[in-house]
Amino acid sequence: MVDKRLAYKETFDCVQCGYCLPACPTYQTMNKETHSPRGRINLVKMAAEGKISYDDLKEPIDMCLGCRACETACPTNVQYGSILESAKEVLRDETKRSKREQFIEHALFEKLLPHSSMLSIAKFGLFSYQRLPLQFVARKTGVLKAVLPKGMVAFESILPKAERSKEKKSNDEDAPPGTVKVAYFLGCLMDTMFSTINDQAIQLLRKAGVHVTVVKDQSCCGALQSHGGDFKTARQLAKKNIEAFENGSFDYIVSSIGGCGAMLVEYDHLLKDEPAWKERAERFAKKHADISIVLAQSELTYNHHVNHTAVYQPSCHMTHVQKNVDAPFELIAKVPGLNYVPMDKQDLCCGSAGIYNIVNYEASMDILDYKMPAVVSAKPDLIITTNPGCHLQMKMGVEREGLSHQIQVKHLVEVIAESCL
Amino acid sequence: MNENSNTTELVQRLRAKQLINESRILTSLSDRASYAYDASFGHHIPEVVIQPTATNEVSEIITLANELHVPIYPRGQGTSLSGGPIPVYGGVVLDFSQWDDRLEIYPDDMIAVVSPGVITSHIDEAAKAYSMMYPPDPSSMNVSTIGGNLAENAGGPRGLKYGVTKDYVLGLEIVTANGDIIRTGGQTVKNVTGYDLTKLIVGSEGTLAVITEATLKLVPRPKAHKTMLVLFDDLIDSGKAISAILREGITPSKLEIMDQASIKAVEAYQPTGLPIDVEALLLIEIDGHPLAIEEEAEEVQECCLKNGAREVQIAKSAEEASKFWQARKLVSPAIVQVKPTKISEDATVPRSKIPEMFRILKEIKDANNIDLVVFGHAGDGNLHPNIIADVRDEEEMKRVEKAVGEIFEAAIALGGTLSGEHGIGTMKAPFMEMELGTKGLALMKTVKESFDPNNILNPGKIFPEKGQKLVLRDG
Structure with missing residues (x-):
């Protein structure tokens, strides 16, 4: 019998033409069909038919970044995302997870991300950890290395200095008629480590004449949970957000995070089987817009020169899931002094992919090392990103190339803010 | 699939030689199952997948396979539409996709020398840097390997004017069924020394020898292109127009047709503004000197209108041309909706x-x-x-x-x-005799047997098994 929990029907849409192969980062770095979209779809189909075991399926699925570049490359619109999600959810139930996986996920999902109270504690923890000699002590004594997996240790050294996040306030007065009204989505990781980017984003929106509301009770988007196959939690978080954002009339729900935005625009898909939520989720998903779209449409004044030679690393989830490709380029073109240079392999995932670079550290570094030569040969002094995960990964890439003193990494919002604020 | 103890022995003896890195010998079920198919029909799991990256590795593997009577299935990137690389009798899949280290252009000789795993379109891109072109353009060219193209003698839209893969092969390095490494042809356009083994190997679908390197001919790159979209109320008229254009002495670089059902499917899927009441649509591309193609475009237009075309549109820019081609590209996604x-x-x-x-x-x-x-x-x-x-x-x-x-x-x-x-592969094998006759097919079989007496090279392809019928259902 066919395992109905897997997206078996969807696998038949794949005509196995192989056009996805060149677009797949893991096919490029792992060098076998097993780690390609066509290969994974075949294996999901075989697992559903009972021809291979769930254990056989586990590694190929775990190794997928979920960057979804294959969907853009596919000539027959195969819903790879649905196939991948179904496999992750089934594998979570049917296969044994390593202690390390459990530890990381427990630490991230259940303790850190979804609860704003836990979040502020964790944020404070991060804050004091970086400011106090503890960081020095931990690095010196190797305490971290003993406790944390290799990926976390590696990233620990490049974490940005956490700022005590200022409470973000909504506009005091009501919006005058005709004003664009947006609700701003903070994002948990973003508001922890890149809090100033959220501040700048809100300032830019206001400067552009947009009325901004920071909705209370908003939650984590659920992207990291769904990457890990924990759709139960992801659905709960989605419902919390839908409830939080539907009290008020907004033209857009705006976020500055490629990955969160991709999750938000798929809430309708996530809740498609829940009649009570389906329509509400559709309304929510339709309203979402990345900040680049809203800013590109607005009439901001670009006052200051930003004298950099820059490459742009698009967030895969913004490109392939949100399908937002042009707006960041339009903004980059408007910044005076900014010399944008195209780079080879621009659309190739950097290997960050949610918590992939922590759970699958080596595989992720292989992808980063495959990408970086293209960055280096474009000779930039700035890499522009649109997602905190990509941001940290590109910083890691620059460090691995020994170019930390030459190449900066900035969010697009920071670049626009430098020119406009 | 039955576990073949001879394949196990082949792998053991190959490992003992320590010639091929363990990471390129794939034995897990999930790995092997990932080489069970191509872009056509059929699913057969090989017993092992080996990824060679040098001629001597291929030679060693085939020598062992010949001794142990283990089937060898060469595979590029599995874009074949005829079952070419499917391991119907298990054995070894030789995955050539990782062997792409050599892509050299020799501009003075107008040739390219390539490893079998080089992606087809990369050859044309490399040639472009020297204002040259590698013309064969199967629609999978951004994915397919040159090795697969050579084995299948692939063609594409440019076939009308420029011919197909076989027209661009000057020489090959091959490994024969007994493991010998042989060079056929050479580096020159003119070469009549002995039998033309090069042309025999090209298109033999991996049944006569395994290709490990190719020397390809390049041509000057045309300076300009022009694309036209022509609508016909009557399909017969479109045929007449095609003949008229060719008789005029114009050879378009591409001449594609879409029937009414294709146009309707595209318009239902992603409307591009094409009328759905026409019986046929022609997409015509001419290439050459900018001045010459201006004149030829006029002549093509005239030929079409004289032969009953409802409308002729000539693309004014590269963007408009790619918009025209978009309709053709959308046919495949549209019809699978x-x-x-x-x-x-x-x-x-x-x-x-x-x-x-x-x-x-x-x-x-x-x-x-x-x-x-x-x-x-x-x-x-x-x-x-x-x-x-x-x-x-x-x-x-x-x-x-x-x-x-x-x-x-x-x-x-x-x-x-x-x-x-x-x-032909697996799918069309049952129909071979219908086209070639008993004796024609028997002669081909004689050639096969003299090249590969133990039938280890891609067995189950081209030649029908006794009583074999076309089956598109699971198998």
Whole structure:
């Protein structure tokens, strides 16, 4: 019998033409069909038919970044995302997870991300950890290395200095008629480590004449949970957000995070089987817009020169899931002094992919090392990103190339803010 | 698939030689299952997948396979539409996709020397830097390997003017069934020294020898292109227009046709503004010197209008040209919206018989009650009748199998051939005798046996098994 929990029907849409192969980062770095979209779809189909075991399926699925570049490359619109999600959810139930996986996920999902109270504690923890000699002590004594997996240790050294996040306030007065009204989505990781980017984003929106509301009770988007196959939690978080954002009339729900935005625009898909939520989720998903779209449409004044030679690393989830490709380029073109240079392999995932670079550290570094030569040969002094995960990964890439003193990494919002604020 | 102890021994003895890194010998079920298919039908799991990256590795593997009678299935990136790389008898899949280290252009000799795993389009891109071109352009060229193209003698839209893969091969390095490394042909256009083994190997679908390197001919890159979109109320008229253009002395670089069903499917999927009441649409591209093609474009327009075209649009910019081609590109995604299974045929007829072939295809469609659209390379008679079905619907698939047989019969009756560019593989093997006759097929078999007496090279392809029939259902 066919395992109905897997997206078996969807696998038949794949005509196995192989056009996805060149677009797949893991096919490029792992060098076998097993780690390609066509290969994974075949294996999901075989697992559903009972021809291979769930254990056989586990590694190929775990190794997928979920960057979804294959969907853009596919000539027959195969819903790879649905196939991948179904496999992750089934594998979570049917296969044994390593202690390390459990530890990381427990630490991230259940303790850190979804609860704003836990979040502020964790944020404070991060804050004091970086400011106090503890960081020095931990690095010196190797305490971290003993406790944390290799990926976390590696990233620990490049974490940005956490700022005590200022409470973000909504506009005091009501919006005058005709004003664009947006609700701003903070994002948990973003508001922890890149809090100033959220501040700048809100300032830019206001400067552009947009009325901004920071909705209370908003939650984590659920992207990291769904990457890990924990759709139960992801659905709960989605419902919390839908409830939080539907009290008020907004033209857009705006976020500055490629990955969160991709999750938000798929809430309708996530809740498609829940009649009570389906329509509400559709309304929510339709309203979402990345900040680049809203800013590109607005009439901001670009006052200051930003004298950099820059490459742009698009967030895969913004490109392939949100399908937002042009707006960041339009903004980059408007910044005076900014010399944008195209780079080879621009659309190739950097290997960050949610918590992939922590759970699958080596595989992720292989992808980063495959990408970086293209960055280096474009000779930039700035890499522009649109997602905190990509941001940290590109910083890691620059460090691995020994170019930390030459190449900066900035969010697009920071670049626009430098020119406009 | 039965576990073949000889394959196990082959792997053991290969490992003992320590020639190939363990990471390139794939034995896990999930790895092997990932090389069980191509872009056509059929699913057979090999016993091992080996990824060679040097000629001596291939030679060692084949020497062992010949001694142990283990089947060898060479594979590029698995984009074949005829079952070429499917390991129907298990054994070893030789995955050449990782062997792409050599892509050298010699501009003074106008040749390229390539490893078998080089992606086809990368050759043309490398040639472009020297204002040269590698013309063969199968639609999978951004994915397919040159090794696979050579084995299948792949072609594409540019076939009309520039020919197909075999027309660009000057020499090969091959490994024979007993493991010998041999060079055929050379580096020159003129070469009549002995039998033309190069041309024999090209298109032999991996059944005579394994290709490990190729020397390819390049041509000067045309300076300019012009694309035209022509609409016809009557399909027969479009055929007449094609003949008129060619008689005028103009050889378009591409000449593609879409029938009404294809146009309707595209417009239903992603409206591009094409009228759905026309019977045929031609996409014509001419290339050459900018001044010459200005004049030729006028002549093509005149030929079309004189022969009943409703409308001729000439692209004014590269963007507009790519908009025209978008319609053709959308055919495949558009037709699978209805049902997921796509059976893409490539029966080819003499150019003058295209209207007749269209008429018969319509009869086959109606008689078997199947979803059939026709598009393809009208200029060289290479049509792509595509049947859309659902592989899970057994009754429908039986009707499809019958219709496919009738398409082949029709093509041969009109003086055409089973396959213009996809190859025979497993799918068309049952129809070989119909085209070649008993003696013709027997002669080919004699060639096969003299090259590969133990039948280890891609067994199960080209030659039908006794009583073999076309089966598109699971197998």
